[in-house]
Amino acid sequence: MDDITFGFLDTVTKEELRPRILIEGLPGIGHVGKLVAEHMIQELGAVKVGVIESVFFPPQVIIEENGTVRLANNELFYYPDGERGILFLVGDFQSTSAEGHYFLSDAYLDIAQELGVERIYTLGGYGVGHLVEEPRVLAAVNHDSLREEVENAGGTFGRDEPGGGIVGAAGLLLGMGAQRGMEGICLMGETSGYLVDPKSAASLLRVLTGLLGMEIDPTQLQQRGAEMEHMLQKLIEGERITEGDELRYFV
Template identity: 60%
Template sequence: MEDVVVTFFRDDAGGAPVLVEGLPGIGHVGKLVADHLIDELGGEKIAEISSVHFPPQVVVDEQGVTHLVNNEIYRCEKDGVAILFLVGDFQSTSAEGHYVLAERYLDLAEALGVRRIYTLGGYGVGHLVEHPRVLSAINMERLRPEVEAAGGSFENAGSGGMIMGASGLLLGLGKARGIEGICLMGETSGYIVDPRSADSLLTVLSAMIGIDIDHTTLQQRAEAMEQIIANIRETEEARGREELNYIG
C-alpha cells in the first residue's frame, strides 16, 4: 500500500476555491462545525483518503463488514458558492505522517482549484467558557482585517502558542504554495465535546465564506451539553456537602 491513497468516486466531481478542514481536535470544535455544514448544505462525498499513517485498524459497519479507516472530502454548493470539506475521524499517528498527509491534502487542494483554506479547531483554556471567543491565526498578514471584520480575534497573538496537526501544517505548508490559510479556533475548556464553542466558530466562518447557515442543531446540542454539565456540577456539590457533613 502507498503512504497515502486517494479514491475519487466521480471523474467530474468538480472543484472549489475554498477548502474547510475539520478533523478531530480539542473539544471536537472544528469537527462539529464541518460536519454541521456538510449536513446543512447537503454535501456530496467525492473522495476517500486512506493512509499507512492512520491508526492500524479497520471500522466494522452495521452489516459486520470491515473497512479501512479513512478521511473524506465532500463538496457542497449554496447560492453559487462552492466549498470543499476535509473531514474524518483520524489524524496521523506520527510526526512524519502529519507532514506527509498535509502535503497530500495540499496536492489535492491545488488539483481541485483551492485558493484559500480554513482550518478549524478548539483553543483549550482549561475551564468552562460561557461566551467563547473565536481566536485566529493566518499565514499571510493581509488576511487579518478580513478575519477581524467577521468577528475573529487575535488576542492570542504573541502568546507563543502552537497549532498542532493538520490545522497548523496546512497553513504553514500552504503558504509556500501561495494558498491563503486561516485558522479559526473556538475557545473551549478542552475537557468535553463543545457545541457552544462550535456555534461561535460557525458564526465567524459563515460570515467569512458568505453563506447563511441554520444554527439550530448546534444550539440544541449546546443546550443539551449545558444540562449535562449542570447535572455534573450539582452532583459534585452534593458530594462535597456530604463529605463536609461526614467530617463534622
C-alpha cells in the first residue's frame, strides 16, 4: 500500500468537477467542523466523488452497520454551485503523526489545485474547557485582505486566540495553500471540547453560509444542540443529587 492513495469515483467525470472552493471538515475538537461539513453535504445533496486512504491514518478498520469492515478513509464530495463549485473534504481521521499531517495536507492541496480551487475554508472547534452559552466563531486568514469579509459575516479575530496556533489540516491547508496562491479562511467554533458540540456547529454554519452567500437550513443542528444541552443538564442535576446524598451520609 502506498503512503497515500487517492481515486476518483465514477459518479461524475473529472471534467465535470469545477470547484473554486474547498471546505475542509475533518474530525477535531468537538467535531464542530465535521458536523458543519457533513450537514452541508446532506442539505445540498452533494455527491461523493473521491476516496483517500493512507498509512498515516490509525491502524484500524471501520465496522459498517451490516458488520462488514472497510479501511479508514477520507472522502471528497462535490456540489456544482453554479460557476463556483464546492468541494468538501470530510472523513474518518486526521493523521496520527506530525509528518503525516504535512504529507496529507500536501496531497489534499494537489487535488484541489488540479481541479481549480481558488479559496479554502477550514472548519474546526476552539476548545475553552467549559460550557459556552453563546459560542463565538474565531477566525484566521492567510491574507489580511480577507479580514473585513470575515468580520462582516460574524467571525471574530481574537487576540492570541487560539494561543497555540491551529493544529492539523485546518491550519496547514491555510499556510501551505498560501504558498500555492490560494486564499484561506479558518473558522473555529468556540466549544467546551468535552463532547460533540452541535450548538457550536450551528454558530459556525451561520458565519460560513454568510461568507458563501448561501442559505442552509440549520434546524437539524439546532435540534441536536438542544438535545445535547438537555442531556448535559440531566448529568449536572444527577451529580448534584449524588453530592447531596454523600453529604447526608457523612453528616
